[in-house]
Every structure is written in structure tokens, then in C-alpha cells.
Amino acid sequence: MKFYMTPGSCSTGIHIILEELEEVFExxxxxxxxxDHFKPDYVAINPKSTIPALVRPDGTTLTEVVSIAYWLARSRGRGRLWxxxxxxxxxxLETMVYVVSTLHGQGFARLFATPTFAASPGxxxxxxxxxxxxxxxxFSILDRALEGRDYVAGPFSAADPILFYVEFWAEKTGIALPSNLAAHYRRMLERPVVRRVLREEGYNLALLGVEQSRPN
Structure with missing residues (x-):
């Protein structure tokens, strides 16, 4: 498979899923x-000019975070992440859609792409x-939904890396996570695959929450 990604973006969630499934991919x-997302070579792969995109073994391309996560989790690794x-x-599904459509699409997008939403600098x-x-x-809504749970759907699933990427963005933008989400974020950061993915994407783990919570 071929995985088209941007480090530190929503594609990080899919990157984690691929690695958790021990998939071989480029x-x-x-x-x-x-x-780059507007260049002809990429538009030929993904006419939406969005990331991520996943070219599957049969040569077909999947786009959209939720669709890619769903297909990987159900179809690969004997479905163990679904x-x-x-x-x-x-x-x-409820959590993944809410993360992508609301927290990402309506919330963080206003921080990362402010001019898109602002008619004038003022x-x-x-x-x-x-x-x-x-x-x-x-975050308040998702925090209540996580009450008494280690992970979104009980055992670890594809939904957790999708929730993780907005928790990661929260730390990067100085937004405090409520208690259940903060615990989920630390739990995700303790997973060896998550740590490896973040290193591969160029992040210093010593600057992230899990390292700060450990004794010297």
C-alpha cells in the first residue's frame, strides 16, 4: 500500500493504525x-487534494480519515482494531465522525487556517x-463519553488514534484537556507504536505530556 501523509496532521491517526496493524506500506x-496537494501527480491520486490518501493493494485509492480508519480496522489484521x-x-464511528467533522473541521481548522474563515484580518x-x-x-462532550473507559469503545480500537490526533493538537496549541481525555492522551503516548510514529514524524517525546509526568 502507499500512504500519503503530512507529519503532525490528521494523517498521524492513520499512521498509528497502519503501524498497530503491522502493515507494510510506502x-x-x-x-x-x-x-504539494495541488500538484498534478497528487491530484491524479486524490482529486480532492486532501490528506491522507491510501492506495490499496488493488490500486484503488481511499480518502477521508474515517473511511480509511474504518477500512483498515475491519479489513486488515483480521479485524482486531474494530x-x-x-x-x-x-x-x-460516532466518536471518529465527531472528531473529524466538529473538533477538526470546525474547531482546529479555525486555528490552523484562520484566513479561510475570516473575511478580513480584523x-x-x-x-x-x-x-x-x-x-x-x-472536548467536554467526549470527556463525559470516556467516563469509566480506558479507550473509546472498550478495548483499544481504530477510534483511539483518531481521537489522539486532536488531543495531540491540543497540547501543541496550549489547550487543556479535561481529566478523562488527558488520561486517554497519556495512555496513548505510552503505547510503543504511538511513540515510534511520533519519532518517525519528527517529534521530541521529551516535550510531550507522557515524559513530563514521569519522575526523573
Missing amino acids: AHIVNLPAG PGETEAETRA DRAKVEALGRDIIQQG
Whole structure:
């Protein structure tokens, strides 16, 4: 398989899933600031000009975080990263869709791509403030849903790396996580695969929450 990704983006969640499944794949970096996603070679693979994209063994391409996560979790690794019961499966999908559509698409997007949402430079502070409000409200909702759970759907599943990438963004942007999400974030950072992926994507683990919580 060929995986088109940008380090530190939403594709990090898919990167973690691929590694947790011990998949063999080629990683191709798409430099978003340089406009690689609009270049003809990439548009031929993904006409949406978004990341991530996954070219499967049969040559077909999957786009969209939730679709890729769902296909990988159900179809690869004997389905071990997808919940086996309907209720858990539904909760996993519910969380992934909410993360991508609301926390990412409406919240963090206002922080990372403020000019897209602001008609004039004078509106940018309001746009960013609204983004932070959306994120904090969304985190509060997900925090309640995680009450009494180590992971989103009970056992570790594909939903957890998707939740992780916005928790990771929260740390990068100085947004505090409520207690259950903070515990989930630390739990994810303790997973060897997550640590390896972050190193591969160029991050210093000593600067992340899990290292700060350890005694010297």
C-alpha cells in the first residue's frame, strides 16, 4: 500500500493504525505549505487534494480519515482494531465522525487556517476564539463519553488514534484537556507504536505530556 501523509496532521491517526496493524506500506510525504496537494501527480491520486490518501493493494485509492480508519480496522489484521459488537462499533464511528467533522473541521481548522474563515484580518481574533470555544465544548462532550473507559469503545480500537490526533493538537496549541481525555492522551503516548510514529514524524517525546509526568 502507499500512504500519503503530512507529519503532525490528521494523517498521524492513520499512521498509528497502519503501524498497530503491522502493515507494510510506502509512506509519501505531502508538503501542504508547499502546495504539494495541488500538484498534478497528487491530484491524479486524490482529486480532492486532501490528506491522507491510501492506495490499496488493488490500486484503488481511499480518502477521508474515517473511511480509511474504518477500512483498515475491519479489513486488515483480521479485524482486531474494530469492535465486534454493534454498540461498541456505533460508538467508535460516532466518536471518529465527531472528531473529524466538529473538533477538526470546525474547531482546529479555525486555528490552523484562520484566513479561510475570516473575511478580513480584523475578524481573525473572533474566528480563533470561536474555534477554541468549539474545541473546548467538544472536548467536554467526549470527556463525559470516556467516563469509566480506558479507550473509546472498550478495548483499544481504530477510534483511539483518531481521537489522539486532536488531543495531540491540543497540547501543541496550549489547550487543556479535561481529566478523562488527558488520561486517554497519556495512555496513548505510552503505547510503543504511538511513540515510534511520533519519532518517525519528527517529534521530541521529551516535550510531550507522557515524559513530563514521569519522575526523573
